[in-house]
Amino acid sequence: MDRSTFYKLCDLLKNHGGLKESKNMFAEERVAIFLNMLGHDQKQRLLVRRLRRSKETITRNFRQILRCVLRLHNILLKTPEPIPEDSNDERWKWFKKCLRALDGTFIDLRVQEIDKPRYQSRKGDISTNVLTACSVDMEFTYVLPGWEGSAADSRILKDALLRTHSIKIPRTYYLVYVGYTNGEDFLAPYRGQRYHLKEWKDGYKLRTSLEYFNMKHSATRNVIESFYEAETHADIISSCCLLHNLIRREMKFDPLEPLLDIDYGRQFMNGDDDGDNIDVVESSIAWTL
Structure with a gap:
């Protein structure tokens, strides 16, 4: 993720995901900690030592940002x-x-x-x-x-x-x-x-x-x-x-x-539940030559 995309993500999280700054961390810092744990397999104990934050703070931040990201499913999942x-x-x-x-x-x-x-x-x-x-x-x-x-x-x-x-x-x-x-x-x-x-x-x-x-x-x-x-x-x-x-x-x-x-080669779903959608899986000979 480049710098521009990172700030785009932060804006989406603030405007649509409910992201707020904590008492001791800016919103961007909170997102950066979350992405480090998610994308680079950063263990909590390493972040505790590097950032001089408590393990409880790191854990709570991860779960809160995770919930914020999930709220973006209507925006980020493609139709x-x-x-x-x-x-x-x-x-x-x-x-x-x-x-x-x-x-x-x-x-x-x-x-x-x-x-x-x-x-x-x-x-x-x-x-x-x-x-x-x-x-x-x-x-x-x-x-x-x-x-x-x-x-x-x-x-x-x-x-x-x-x-x-x-x-x-x-x-x-x-x-x-x-x-x-x-x-x-x-x-x-x-x-x-x-x-x-x-x-x-x-x-x-x-x-x-x-x-x-x-x-x-x-x-x-x-x-x-x-x-x-x-x-x-x-x-x-x-x-x-x-x-x-x-x-x-x-x-x-x-x-x-x-x-x-x-x-x-090169459970979320956008859109309302309307139209004649499939709601069952049944065997068929429709594709048989």
Whole structure:
């Protein structure tokens, strides 16, 4: 985050997030401490020593700024827009009216010993399963954190559709991974066929129309020590997604983008609950050739 974006964030937090100066710290200092802990894994004890503040002050400040950032979700989360009929984008033109990509991701976290069985993923890691949806320019349009690592992707998607602040799908569709149900509004790849882009490297040639579809689907969909309780972890994940959108919006050059492999792609929701939105996941033969 550059200096200009930092001050933009501070202004948003003051005007829309309820950020105020504390008795002993300016608002900008409070935000800087929060970002250091969030973005650079700065431990509380290090900040206590460096800033000569009490641990209680550092902890209270982090939680207060976290709540302020979450209040910006209506501003920083992007409203999804379907791919237009006349799109000639080489990655997205194959999927007219698509609302972009939707997927789950596992994020490691620490939980109490009694909760570890629920948060253990199929790979054995202690993690949380986060459902996210992204736009073509790599901004988040929806985030649902908080589910245990043992929860199946399809179960989390069903929950996202039934929540009060649900993901809105106005009779279009999302591209989804093979773990989700292939229905009218969620287009998954063909099972039993090559899918990941790395499988087409080293001169491999496409053999069937199903492999060709999976290749296009994969190229498009891949756009997307302090202890805190699980609820706070969920808030931190949402906060990171909002800050990511702000950086993508305000900075002409994203310093992390060169680290991405261009071959692999470039719970909050904006808008009111109106129109004919999807509220159930059902299997369908609509996408069958």
